[in-house]
Amino acid sequence: xxxxxxxxxxxxxxxxxxxxxxxxxxxxxxxxxxxxxxxxxxxxxxxxxxxxxxxxxxxxxxxxxxxxxxxxxxxxxxxxxxxxxxxxxxxxxxxxxxxxxxxxxxxxxxxxxxxxxxxxxxxx
Amino acid sequence: xxxxxxxxxxxxxxxxxxxxxxxxxxxxxxxxxxxxxxxxxxxxxxxxxxxxxxxxxxxxxxxxxxxxxxxxxxxxxxxxxxxxxxxxxxxxxxxxxxxxxxxxxxxxxxxxxxxxxxxxxxxxxxxxxxxxxxxxxxxxxxxxxxxxxxxxxxxxxxxxxxxxxxxxxxxxxxxxxxxxxxxxxxxxxxxxxxxxxxxxxxxxxxxxxxxxxxxxxxxxxxxxxxxxxxxxxxxxxxxxxxxxxxxxxxxxxxxxxxxxxxxxxxxxxxxxxxxxxxxxxxxxxxxxxxxxxxxxxxxxxxxxxxxxxxxxxxxxxxxxxx
Numbered sequence: 001x002x003x004x005x006x007x008x009x010x011x012x013x014x015x016x017x018x019x020x021x022x023x024x025x026x027x028x029x030x031x032x033x034x035x036x037x038x039x040x041x042x043x044x045x046x047x048x049x050x051x052x053x054x055x056x057x058x059x060x061x062x063x064x065x066x067x068x069x070x071x072x073x074x075x076x077x078x079x080x081x082x083x084x085x086x087x088x089x090x091x092x093x094x095x096x097x098x099x100x101x102x103x104x105x106x107x108x109x110x111x112x113x114x115x116x117x118x119x120x121x122x123x124x
Numbered sequence: 125x126x127x128x129x130x131x132x133x134x135x136x137x138x139x140x141x142x143x144x145x146x147x148x149x150x151x152x153x154x155x156x157x158x159x160x161x162x163x164x165x166x167x168x169x170x171x172x173x174x175x176x177x178x179x180x181x182x183x184x185x186x187x188x189x190x191x192x193x194x195x196x197x198x199x200x201x202x203x204x205x206x207x208x209x210x211x212x213x214x215x216x217x218x219x220x221x222x223x224x225x226x227x228x229x230x231x232x233x234x235x236x237x238x239x240x241x242x243x244x245x246x247x248x249x250x251x252x253x254x255x256x257x258x259x260x261x262x263x264x265x266x267x268x269x270x271x272x273x274x275x276x277x278x279x280x281x282x283x284x285x286x287x288x289x290x291x292x293x294x295x296x297x298x299x300x301x302x303x304x305x306x307x308x309x310x311x312x313x314x315x316x317x318x319x320x321x322x323x324x325x326x327x328x329x330x331x332x333x334x335x336x337x338x339x340x341x342x343x344x345x346x347x348x349x350x351x352x353x354x355x356x357x358x359x360x361x362x363x364x365x366x367x368x369x370x371x372x373x374x375x376x377x378x379x380x381x382x383x384x385x386x387x388x389x390x391x392x393x394x395x396x397x398x399x400x401x402x403x404x405x406x407x408x409x410x411x412x413x414x415x416x417x418x419x420x421x422x423x424x425x426x427x428x429x430x431x432x433x434x435x436x437x438x439x440x441x442x443x444x445x446x
Contacts, residue, residue: 021139021232028142035135064178068207069133072229083207 010076012107013114018074026122033115036073040108043069047085047104051097059097060089066104070111078107125243126170129153130160130187131205132179136228140174143232147239157182161190164200171198172242174226177206177217185220192221199249201242205230266340268318269325277339277347282400284349285392294393296350296358298365299407300328300385303419305344308381316376320383323374331365346385355391362389362422370420384420386411391424396431 022028043066050058063086070079081104088096127149131137137153144151152170154160158181163169175184182190184204191200204217204225217225223245224238264276272280281297288295302308302324309317321344328338328346341347350361366387373380388410390403403425410425417423 021229022142023146023232025142028138032135032138035138039134061178061180064207065133068176068228069135071207072133072136072139 011114012075012077012110013118014074014076015114015118016074017076021072021074030119030122032073033119036069037112037115039069040066044105044108048101051101054094054097056089056092056094060086063089063104075107075111078104078111081107125172126150126152127239128160128163128170128173128175130155130157130173130179130184131176132156133176136176136205140230140235143230143235144174144239147236149239156180157184157187160187164191165194165197171200171246172239173200173202175202175204175222177204177213185217185222188217188221198253199246201245203238203242269322269340271325271329271346272337272339274339274341277337277341277349278400280337281347281349284351285397285400285403288352288392289397291352292393293352294355294358294391296348296353296361297390297392297403297407298348298350298362298387299341299390299404299411300346300348300365300369300387301411301415302344302346303384303386303415308383312376312378312381316378316381319376320374320381324369324383324385327368328365331361331368353391355393358389358391359422359424362387366420366422386414386419387422388412388414389422389424394430395427 018029018032022032043062047059047062047066049055050062063082067079067082067086070076070082081100085097085100085104088100125148127144129137129140129144129151131140131153132155134155137155141151141153149172152163154163157175157179160173160175160179161182164173164187173187175187177184184206188202188204191202202222202224204222205228206213206217206225207228214225223242226235226238264272266273284295287293302320305317305320308320321340324346325338325340328348332338332348332350336348336350338349339347348365350358353361366385370382370384373382375381388407390407390410392403395403395406406425406427410423413423414421
């Protein structure tokens with residue numbers, strides 16, 4: 001099974017993995033989620049512009065950063081989608097970039113409600 | 125221990141920061157390679173660094189290369205953080221000067237273990253530097269008094285002679301010998317003799333400026349070199365040194381020991397550029413005369429004919445045409 005396919009069989013957000021990484025520190029986890037909610041849309045906007053302008057170097061760098069950010073957060077599927085986009089940008093596959101970006105956007109969209117639900121639950 | 129984190133992703137940065145603070149590190153976090161390099165260049169900056177591979181301004185391998193080109197500073201142990209997986213990239217990272225690499229997302233336990241390796245390497249480096257410094261000190265200093273030893277004084281004096289001659293200045297060489305030192309050893313024991321030598325060394329050091337130097341020349345013989353010393357004042361300076369030794373007894377474990385010293389003084393400006401051995405022989409004769417004259421006094425080594433001063437240095441343009 002490829003990494004991509006492996007990732008697809010994973011949940012959008014691997015909460016257990018992240019909790020282990022933060023040593024079950026809920027406060028830190030919330031802190032990370034807040035950072036993510038602030039940084040992710042901004043990085044996606046920059047990436048969108050880079051893809052629209054066919055800026056391969058910029059798209060590769062931004063998707064690399066997103067890949068790391070998402071993987072640190074336990075967003076395995078979205079991280080894999082960012083990885084795919086990075087790979088395409090690195091080999092100059094300009095034609096496929098928009099689709100790959102759309103896929104990443106979808107994965108991001110499925111991740112955010114899970115994060116919001118968790119945050120709402122913790123706050124209650 | 126101080127540690128630097130450089131990562132442009134705020135989330136990874138926060139995650140690392142917290143993990144490292146928990147492990148007891150003093151963390152500095154920056155968001156690009158340029159800032160990382162600046163932190164690592166600071167005199168008391170971190171010596172452990174976790175560097176993300178892909179960063180704006182300067183990437184992780186770029187920081188490693190920049191840090192490794194500075195040879196004068198202490199070693200920095202650098203770990204590259206990477207989500208890049210290929211062997212070629214790992215090799216390129218290590219070739220850039222990184223000590224280790226860690227794949228993102230990191231496992232906290234593995235991170236701590238790898239940093240402990242880094243700490244061991246840094247500790248080893250500290251020990252080596254300390255041992256080297258100790259060896260350097262031992263090679264150039266007298267173990268009893270911690271003054272410069274004879275070899276180190278000879279080296280410094282040779283340089284001082286040339287410098288004084290070149291700059292048309294005079295240095296004062298003062299050779300001193302503790303009077304009746306054998307009697308102190310014989311009557312009060314060698315331990316008291318050692319106490320006397322240590323106290324004499326301290327008093328001599330107390331008499332000189334920071335750019336002069338004092339050495340133990342032999343058993344109870346000491347040498348003082350006063351750089352750029354006005355010939356009109358040199359005898360008075362030597363006289364001050366003599367008085368600093370004789371004006372009060374040395375307080376030893378077995379009671380006060382009266383101590384005096386005899387001195388020979390030579391002013392290099394009067395002799396011109398002569399071999400060091402010849403000048404030392406002359407000042408030794410002057411010291412012997414002081415001993416013969418009843419000790420606790422100073423005698424000057426004067427040449428039969430005063431040397432002409434060194435010719436003034438030629439202008440740069442003239443020297444270049446030669």
